[in-house]
Amino acid sequence: xxxxxxxxxxxKRQETIEERxxxxxxxxxxxxxxxxxxxxxxxxxxxxxxRIAGHHEGMKVVRKITKLAxxxxxxxxxxxxFSTENWKRPKSEVDYLMKxxxxxxxxxxxELVEENVQVRMIGYRDTLPAHTQRAxxxxxxxxxxxxxxxxxxxxxxxxxxxxxxxxxQVLNDYKSGIIKEDELSxxxxxxxxxxxxxxxxxxxxxxxxxxxxxxxxxxxxxYTEFWFTEVLWPDFSEQHFMEAIEAYQKRSxxxxxx
Ligand code: FPP
Numbered sequence: 001x002x003x004x005x006x007x008x009x010x011x012k013r014q015e016t017i018e019e020r021x022x023x024x025x026x027x028x029x030x031x032x033x034x035x036x037x038x039x040x041x042x043x044x045x046x047x048x049x050x051r052i053a054g055h056h057e058g059m060k061v062v063r064k065i066t067k068l069a070x071x072x073x074x075x076x077x078x079x080x081x082f083s084t085e086n087w088k089r090p091k092s093e094v095d096y097l098m099k100x101x102x103x104x105x106x107x108x109x110x111e112l113v114e115e116n117v118q119v120r121m122i123g124y125r126d127t128l129p130a131h132t133q134r135a136x137x138x139x140x141x142x143x144x145x146x147x148x149x150x151x152x153x154x155x156x157x158x159x160x161x162x163x164x165x166x167x168x169q170v171l172n173d174y175k176s177g178i179i180k181e182d183e184l185s186x187x188x189x190x191x192x193x194x195x196x197x198x199x200x201x202x203x204x205x206x207x208x209x210x211x212x213x214x215x216x217x218x219x220x221x222x223y224t225e226f227w228f229t230e231v232l233w234p235d236f237s238e239q240h241f242m243e244a245i246e247a248y249q250k251r252s253x254x255x256x257x258x
Contacts (some may be wrong), residue, residue, distance in 0.1 A: 039208025
């Protein structure tokens with residue numbers, strides 16, 4: 001009938017998350033997904049809300065995407081929660097962002113434990129406020145024996161500083177004879193980085209339409225597939241995450257080969 005009236009036939013209904021998940025799991029899924037969660041401020045501004053309202057909404061999205069990533073059997077999900085440059089923001093916003101790990105973990109740690117997620121962190125821990133350190137340390141400790149998804153918070157993280165620190169550590173180890181010149185390789189150098197034994201990300205997602213890396217995992221992203229979306233982080237849904245996974249699955253990764 002609709003057709004006769006000149007309306008276009010309705011397009012195929014959107015598959016459910018469960019259907020998309022089942023389909024995606026028939027093919028290799030990325031082992032490690034890294035996300036630059038951007039656009040919280042703009043999301044709040046559009047609603048005439050304070051910026052921190054966007055961060056709070058963004059926190060809930062982290063929970064949703066963690067659950068989905070874990071059920072897709074990903075090995076790791078790294079989320080960029082605070083960069084070494086973010087200290088330049090107004091104090092009230094920084095203070096709020098420093099309380100978010102406590103709120104997130106205070107609310108969701110029992111479920112992360114239950115779901116076998118391992119909480120970890122990369123970044124400069126010692127210069128975080130003591131209350132933030134305590135919340136993160138406690139979560140790392142309580143999930144240390146889990147074996148599911150690694151939920152890796154990049155918190156007070158900056159990639160260039162990470163690389164410089166790794167180089168300094170290599171120099172120290174060289175001086176004390178722990179490493180010889182010919183033992184330094186891409187592999188052995190990787191282990192000096194904060195990501196240690198974690199596989200490099202296979203897929204990087206950045207939300208909010210910005211197309212840059214912002215000092216995030218510069219070494220680790222050398223061969224990573226990038227997926228950018230205009231969607232603001234608080235609006236990022238499970239359907240968007242599946243879209244990114246499916247786009248990744250359609251690409252052919254050659255690692256410089258043919
Ligand atoms: C960038 O958006 C976002 C951040 C600097 C903070 C990211 C933090 C979260 C998503 C909360 C999750 C944290 C935990 C601990 C679960 P922006 O503020 O730069 O947005 P804008 O570019 O629109 O201003």
